Amino acid sequence: MTHRIMPNEKLLRFWLDKLFSICSNLQARCLERWRMPGQSGAATDRFKIFFPHLLRRKHNDYLMLCSNLVSNQVAEEGGAMANVHDVAQYILDRTGEITTWKLQKLVYYSQAWSLVWDEKPLFPERIEAWANGPVVPDLYQQHRGSFTVSKIAGGNPKRLDQDGKETVDAVLKYYGHKSSQWLSDLTHREAPWLNARKGLPDGDRGNSVITHGALADYYGNL
Incomplete structure (x- = not known):
């Protein structure tokens, strides 16, 4: 209506x-x-x-x-793509307060499966392969210094279209009950993060981008 x-x-x-x-x-x-x-x-x-x-x-x-x-x-x-803050707030509205570490991983998997299921990105911001797993720097700046988070400034979940909402809901159904450590360990075993970290010793800082193509190729073949 x-x-x-x-x-x-x-x-x-x-x-x-x-x-x-x-x-x-x-x-x-x-x-x-x-x-x-x-x-x-x-x-x-x-x-x-x-x-x-x-x-x-x-x-x-x-x-x-x-x-x-x-x-x-x-x-x-549906004329404008949601941004990562909108997606993060949509997640938090359903999970309640969670660690920032876990939020980053849920945002990451939401983007990955949107590329596979909906054949389009959920948000435009880049994902980088940091030492502790995939991180969206723009989102990191919002929660920097915090251990847990329940609100993302400027995040408007209404900007997600129906496909986006259904994708995030499916991601939360599978990954939402997992711990931050479990999710981080999982990303460390998967090709998108591993390939973006090639040549870097464990624990070293890095900001190589995990591309949409890498996400779609890997998760689309699971």
């Missing part, structure tokens, strides 16, 4: 026009107040300070409204 009545561009233009109209009216009202006879210099000065502050508030309110409306519409249309 949909409540959309305008495409994205028209919707954004509508709300921006409304914003400019409101700002113009505010400016006109303030200028009129400044010109009123009998107003003290102090009162005029207060309005000169007040108006830019109020304008910024209204500007931010309406830009946020525009952004939310367009983002929600794009999400409903």
Whole structure:
């Protein structure tokens, strides 16, 4: 079911026009107040300070409204790929608080099986072969320094399309009850991480990318 009545561009233009109209009216009202006879210099000065502050508030309110409306519409249309933060929050909404180590592995397997089952990536961010297993650096920056996590800033699970949700649900059904250590050990036995780590001693830092092709080839042949 949909409540959309305008495409994205028209919707954004509508709300921006409304914003400019409101700002113009505010400016006109303030200028009129400044010109009123009998107003003290102090009162005029207060309005000169007040108006830019109020304008910024209204500007931010309406830009946020525009952004939310367009983002929600794009999400409903499936017109934009979810990012890794969206996927991570979808996982956390189903698992509750888990270790950051485990979250990284669940995100990794969600990407791998999306490439196999849906023939498309679940998120665009790169996966790197770190010493302790596959890691998405963009997600790591969100939870850096934390042992467990229950919320990812900016993550919006509504951005996942139906295929993505079903893929993550299937991944959680199989891998979700496993421990962080079990998942890490599993990735260390599998070709995508091993091949990306070739030439590096155990425990050494590395940032080689685990490609979509490597994931699809390996997990597609299991």
